[in-house]
Amino acid sequence: MEKVPILVLVSVLLLVPTATAARTQDGSEDWGYVEVRPKAHMFWWLYRSPNKVKDPSKPWPIILWLQGGPGASGVGIGNFEEVGPLDTNLKPRNSTWLQKADLLFVDNPVGTGFSFVEDNALFVKNDVEAATDLTTLLKELFNRNESLQKSPLFIVAESYGGKFAATLGLSAIKAIEEGTLKLRLGGVALGDSWISPEDFVLSWGPLLKDVSRIDDDGLEKSNSVAQLIKQQIKDGKLEDATNSWSRLENLISAGSNHVDFYNFLLDSGMELVSVSVTTTEISPKKFTFTRYTRYLNSLRQSSLAPGGNGDLDTLLNGVIKRKLKIIPNNVTWGMQSDNVFEAMTGDFMRPRIDEVDQLLAKGVNVTIYNGQVDLICATKGTEAWIEKLKWDGLQQFLKKSRTPLYCGSDRRTRGFTRSYKNLHFYWILGAGHFVPVDQPCIALNMVADITQSPAAASAPHTST
Structure with missing residues (x-):
């Protein structure tokens, strides 16, 4: 029998009509299912920080982590690969973010990770439907728990998760205003987020x-397909735009000798991404999910301890599933993830700039952060969509000087930040798509700033 750190026997198993929940004996972790719609089950996992500071003037924050894909698991990838208390x-x-906040991981949308649907017709088709399900989950978790209600919730997203965060932010605000959700929204953070697909594909070439990764011929071909995608989005032909996006990714892979879309300083080194989808039976819509997981796998494999368990599928479907105890026997972690992506094809290329604008107009703190060497959600594309915001503080924000970022006493420049009113931007140097993996120190400092965590009183890490 495996000996696993912090894994203890389940002491509480609560069964109610729409929810199943369990917790560790010491109360440091809770997890469970919420039936967000009939036969649609969403899995969540809450970690309580051992570093929690009781400060009435600065309530202890909770971070809701939303993974991308769509179809990538926050409970798996965000938790064990990036910011959770344990690695794979x-x-x-x-560098766990649990030092600065409680962490709530959710397998979203339904069908992702341990979440599942009993009928394939129940997969969400767009970001708004996903936000509605997430709001239902938050109502189930927060409305009955006065302790959670005292903590501000910060929605922190990565990649496609940024689109979910923007729509969830608005859905949550509406529910709060209507009195159907008892929650304090602290802010929304968009990490390397797929907010405007048009601006990203236009930035790649x-x-x-x-x-020097592509030549003039490669640039011309890239720009041609990117302009086609722009027109398809404008015409509302979003599924066509998704197919063109897949074609553009493969064109760039061929022209760059397989650049890694999650760190343009690296090669992907994967045969699959170098094969034209027009000559294979592989669905182009599955390519992004494959790239997304393989980049993290390559990072993990380079640092595995001898004898360590680095296989995320094995880990989640083995030791972790046995710990959680409430996962149905017929549910395998990630078994419906491809279906999730497939179902959202028609919304994949839809921009969510307007939603970010609405959050800013409502006074919500919006933080945007980007890794310097990310390609899929390149900083160049992020800056382009920010300039499209209609928010009345935009021009003042763009004129503000940037502040350099450091880690502790190390005076090497690790990034820059700029803030004006409720909009904040972090440029993270040396990081690719997965900022907490590539630059864990600066990411931890950043999240302390975002949440204003009472535990953030450490060595100075910014300079004016």
Whole structure:
């Protein structure tokens, strides 16, 4: 029998008509299912920080982590690969965000990770439907728990999760205003987020040409397909735009000798991404999910301890499933993830700039952060969509000087930040798509700033 850190026997198993929940004996972790719609079950996992500071002037924050894909698991990837308390070897993570906040991981949309649907017609088709399900989950968790209601909730997203965060932010605000959700929304953070697909695909060619990864011919071909995608989005032909996006990714892979879309300083080194989807039976819509997981796998494999368990599928479907105890026997972690992506094809290329604008107009703190060497959600594209905001503080924000970022006493520049009113931007140097993986120290400092965590009183990490 495996000996796993912090895994203890379940002491509480609560069965109610729409929810199943369990917790550890010491109360440090809770997890469970919420039936967000009949036969649609969403899995969540809440970690309570051992570093929690009781400060009435600064309530202890909760971070809701939303993964991308769509179809990538926050309970798996965000938790064990990026910011949770344990890594994939079940060893303590020194840079866990649990130091600064409680962490709530959700497998969203339904069908992702341990979440599942009993009928394939129940997969969500767009970001708004996903936000509605998430709001239902938050009502179930927060409305009956006065302790949770005292903590501000910060929605922190990565990649496609940024689109979910923007729509969830608005859905949550509406529910709060209507009195149906008892929750304090602290803010929304969009990490390397797929907010405006048009601006990202238009950035790929020029960026790769500037860093010598493609030549003039590659730039011309890239720009041609990117302009086609722009027109398809404008015409509302979003499924066509998704197919063109897949074609553009493969064109760039061929022209760049397989650049890694999650760190343009690296090669992907994967045969699958170098094969034209027009000559295979592989669905182009599955390519992004494959790339998304393989980049993290390559990072993990380079740092596995001898004898360690680095296989995320094995970990989640083995030790973790046995710990959780409430996962149905016929549910395998990630078994419906491809279906989730497939169902959202028609919304994948839809921009969510307007939703970010609405959050800003309502006074919500919006933080945007981007890794310097990310390609899929390149900083160049992020800056382009920010300039499209109609928010009345935009021009003042763009004129503000940036502040350099450091880690502790190390005076090497790790990034820059700029803020004006409720809009904040972090440029994270040396990081690709997965900022907490590539730059864990600066990411932890950043999240302390975002949440204003009472535990954030450490060595100075910014300079004016």
